[in-house]
Amino acid sequence: MTTTTAAPSDATVLTPRARTVARRGLFWAGVGLVCILVVTATLLLTRGGAASDLLLDPSSAAPTGAKAVAQVLREQGVDVILPEGYDEAIAESGEPGTTLAIYDPSGYLSAGRLTALTEQAEDAVLLSPGFRQLQAVAPGVNAAGTADPDEILDAGCDLAVADRAGSISAGPLLDIPGNPDAVGCFPAKTGGFGLVTIPDGGDTLSLLGPADLLSNDAVILHGNAALALGLLGGTDRLVWFLPSVADVEATGPPTLQELTPTWLVPVTSLLAITVLVAMFWRGRRFGPLVAEDLPVTVPSGETMEGRSRLYQRTAARTRAIDALRIGTVGRLGNALGLSRHASVPEVSDAVASVLGRNPNEIRSILLDTLPTSERDVVALSDALLDLETAVIAAVDPRPPTTAR
């Protein structure tokens, strides 16, 4: 077997070139791009007018937002800055010529942070300040309930800003029992003021009770707009800060995040990337799979076993024992040299005479007894086997061994 066959030396390359793959993928890449564009456009179109959940959000055009004021201020040349968090707010408000507006109805800012912010900024405006905020920045000013919503508050003071506005909508009121420096404007019939300003050196701290007047909904009423522009547009820059949960100062034991080393997340990401690379390494197929037709495998004993289970399940005892008897009778006939066509009684009689046993007994084993139970079947089968052994021993021409 040394014959040699050489395949054509010009082997064809089956793997497509990277260029071909790219060209083939171009269509689907285009389809994907179009899909992404469509989804993005749809999102932009549908989400563009969606209201933000935040109250007095300067970027929200919802009725509760404050985009109108912010937009007008921008048009007037005021640089409206919307800081993302406390750190940015305090950094932005440090610059000279900055007004800081804080609206924190949920009280996320701690007293210290609030104080720091108001002190940092030149002018500060607290919109609807709560009890704790007042405690922190203006200890002498108290909350004084809420005015009748139908009431219109008139300026009632000689502050230029208030004077220009004339009248504003009512809302939460502030009282100034313990602060002689504070100036209250827009007094309500029930007592208390809508706006309180506290001069602090060159800076001014304004506390506006009915902050809702800044909302897109209410800013067009009365002199709301004029007050808003006057309060917030006094300087070239306005930092409009809406504190969120992220600005809550953490207290108590250090969190898990503080305890974990800084490199933990990068290292776990690196391990995850390594696992992905390893999967690619092990999963990359070394060429296509090789197909091969395999032959059918048919175990030959299947029908035999199936038939035996069938006998057993249907308790076909007579049929089973008949099969055994036919086999035994055939072999006995052969051993005794009878014709192949010898009948069962003939074989039975011949066996009886060879073994010297009662013909009826032999006949009952070979023909007559009908098995009525499983035990009978096993007993009969044993008897048939014994009979066969005995006959073969009896007709064996060799002398019996001494052991028998």
Added chain:
Amino acid sequence: MTVSGRFVALVALGVVPVIALGLVTGEPGAVLGAWLLFVLALGILDLSLAASPRLVTTSRSLPPRTRLGETVLSELYLTNRGRRTLRGIVRDAWQPSAGAAVTRARVSIPSGERRLVSVPLTPFRRGERTVELVTVRSFGPLGLWARQATLKSPGRIRVLPPFHARKHLPSRLARLRELDGATSVMVRGQGTEFDSLREYVRGDDVRSIDWRATARRRDVVVRTWRPERDRRVVLVLDTGRTSAARIADEPRIDTAFEASLLLAALATRAGDRVDLLAYDRRMRARVQGATGADLMAKMVDALAPVEPELLEMDWAAVPALVRGVTSQRSLIVLLTSIDAPGASTALLSVLPQLTKRHVVVVASVTDPAALEASRQRGNRDEVYLAAAAERALLDISRVSDAIRQMGAEVVTASPSELPPALADRYLALKAAGRL
């Protein structure tokens, strides 16, 4: 494109700079990004420096055929036509049952040179074993990334039936020589051929004295006889549904191959002409008009790719096929399975057409497990199994009786016994001058 384990290790090694430099700079995330960019750049560099696997040409050197169970060497030559040295791994994609010991080999082929990849094959299935593809994975100098291409490189090797039964051949050939007239044991009889005249020696059969020649030569002369020669033997193999059954871990069809090979080897030495047909509903293999060593080579070659088909054997077509092969009286050997009477009706219905003109032998494998099961009667389950086995044996003996009644001979034996049994039956027929 693919990556190596070395590249995975390199990526994992990034843990060290991410922690160490991360603690120093305080920006472990940035260090991670930088490391990833670094390994990516290394990988791309490595890939761009790797030799192109597309520029490899292949050629094969294969023995055209081998016997089942023997080991041959498949040689694959790879020529690097590119300008860079190719370092990488080559996969020779043989079919699983070609029994390739190793399918992957490391190679390093300098530009313009040729290297040999030899794979020892020990096929474990008969038939055509093929290989279509060679995949080359070429690593860059750093061994990080690799280029991969699959090249078409067809090759095939024909795995011939093993013919284990040839161990029985010498003894049968000796028996055949005994039949030869030279040993003067032949009796006169129908069908033996007159060979020559020679002087009488003591021990010769007096009935073989040729009185006319004795009268002419004035010496006692006997006729000698030799076995008939130039008879036809037609082997018909059933490759239908039932030939797929495995008996004693050998499909019936393989036993039939062994038996037909032994018989053909014996018959061709005895001077007979052997034809072979493997058939179910279509002709699967046919060997006609070959003699001597050529016959055996053609037979194993023709039988090698034959597999059992999931079809019922079309016995009705067999007489016409046999008529197509020979019109003279021949020995027809049907290698099939004798099962239940119902399944053998088709065979029984065409037998008379064959036995009218020819001597017919039906050879079938019996299941030694059935015989064993009929003796095993320890418990209830075994008794029922024994009953089923007895029933199966009874069915076989009934069908065998029916076949004998139609004038055909029956040879049944276990898979290892069938080939010699069939050869013995052939010798017996020859000795009796019935061919």
